[in-house]
Amino acid sequence: MSQFNFAPMPDAEGFFGEYGGQIIPPGLKAIMDEINHAYEEIRHTETFQNELMQLFQDYVGRPSPVYHAKRLSDQLGGAQIFLKREDLNHTGAHKINHCLGEALLAKFMGKTKVIAETGAGQHGVALATACALVGIPCEIHMGQVDIEKEHPNVTKMKILGCNLIPVTRGTATLKDAVDSAFEEYLKDPVNSIYAIGSVVGPHPFPKMVRDFQSIIGREARQQFQNRFEKNPDYITACVGGGSNAMGLFTAFLNDDDVRIVGVEPAGKGLNTPDHSATLTLGSPGEIHGFKCYVLQDEEGQPLPVHSIASGLDYPGVGPQHCYLKDIERVQYESVTDEECLNAFMTLSRVEGIIPALESAHAVAWAMRMAPQLDQNQTILVNLSGRGDKDADYVADKLGL
The missing domain is CATH 3.40.50.1100 (Rossmann fold)
Known part of the structure; x- marks a missing residue:
């Protein structure tokens, strides 16, 4: 028997031990809880599982x-x-794994816009790809430093049809791109969804991205x-x-x-x-x-x-x-x-x-x-x- 016997993580409040949770305004908490509810509803359905696995096999090449x-x-x-x-x-890259899941979730929830940040551009390319596949507009925020450094991915995102937003504040890198994307998302969280690019952010994103990956x-x-x-x-x-x-x-x-x-x-x-x-x-x-x-x-x-x-x-x-x-x-x-x-x-x-x-x-x-x-x-x-x-x-x- 393993010395590591993990209870299901995270708990109902989105905590892994003392880490995680939702340190956000009450209005946004309601939106995050709605995303969590939709995710828990869709993830157990045979239709969703079959569609995602088929895409992993035939589209991603898994x-x-x-x-x-x-x-x-x-x-x-x-x-x-x-x-x-x-x-x-x-x-x-691996990013396509959770981007397909997030795009399908956005489609299921009837969202009309997907917003995200990207650092190296792999999440941006993968999300722009997934959004093109399901037919949802996509907006990617990327630090100006990274735009200049990762030019091939910038070109791909534009070809795929995403709206690329350069971020020049602060260090003009990933943290600042997250800030910018999150602010844009807060303007209309009802019709848009913030497709976080890693196992970070408020609950349920650390759980969702982990599960897809x-x-x-x-x-x-x-x-x-x-x-x-x-x-x-x-x-x-x-x-x-x-x-x-x-x-x-x-x-x-x-x-x-x-x-x-x-x-x-x-x-x-x-x-x-x-x-x-x-x-x-x-x-x-x-x-x-x-x-x-x-x-x-x-x-x-x-x-x-x-x-x-x-x-x-x-x-x-x-x-x-x-x-x-x-x-x-x-x-x-x-x-x-x-x-x-x-x-x-x-x-x-x-x-x-x-x-x-x-x-x-x-x-x-x-x-x-x-x-x-x-x-x-x-x-x-x-x-x-x-x-x-x-x-x-x-x-x-x-x-x-």
Whole structure:
């Protein structure tokens, strides 16, 4: 029997332990409760489940394969590294998993507009794709810094027909895009829906996004069992808000034989202010309508954060991650920009796979860990996205 016996999470109020909840005005609470009610109603229907699974299979291309990175493993020595290839999904990342679910929910609720934020642009592209599929207008808020950095995804969003809103306030990155999108949503929450791009925000979004993403872990666990008749020794994924990580981790939480590691961005170093290592150096606080670990100043205001990966530079983190950290079920490590770039180039040149800079954080941790383990041990990395969006930026940064 597992030493980790998890009650259904979150509880009825949206809490994972002491984290999560709905720290929002009463009027908005009623709207969030309506979304939760609609989600709970639709998620158990055979029609919804069948439509979503059919789209996962025929539209996204699921199941995504588990690939043995043999040349990388041989080069490093030690553990064998495997990649859950979410980068092969339609739109190039894991984000399409929950975007399809959210778009179908918006359609079910009769919403006439979907609003969202995006950092690296993968959530924006995936949501614009899903909205085009179901025929609902889509508005994406994106920081100006990220718009300039992630030009390929910006182009795709425009082609797909979304209304792209540049955000120039503050640091003009992900946190500011969230602020801008949420303000726009509050203008008409009755007719629009805010499709949050990670396991963050007020209840029920951390639960909903996790549930839609959990197909990653269910597939990976079954694929590993079929191939090796056992679980991987380690599983790992990058953590910004934390959706791809919760997608992988959920299926393995009760498996005592699996070590689970989330990898945060250490940026230019944990001894500098230029990082986004929220679980490593943050403290409990409130942000964007929920309680979680936050990188914050003495007044409780979110600090400016940094990561070479636009999808990870967020000063908060999903509430379930906070709970899993506190009970020590998941170990949270960090990787610097330099280590990330090295992993990006190494995986590209040794395996012919160009990873997203976000995903390269998890690859970097696996590269650090593998030589410390035996050759009969295994590390499964969630390769959450492909690096098409980052290729020009990296080439320019490295002078290629």
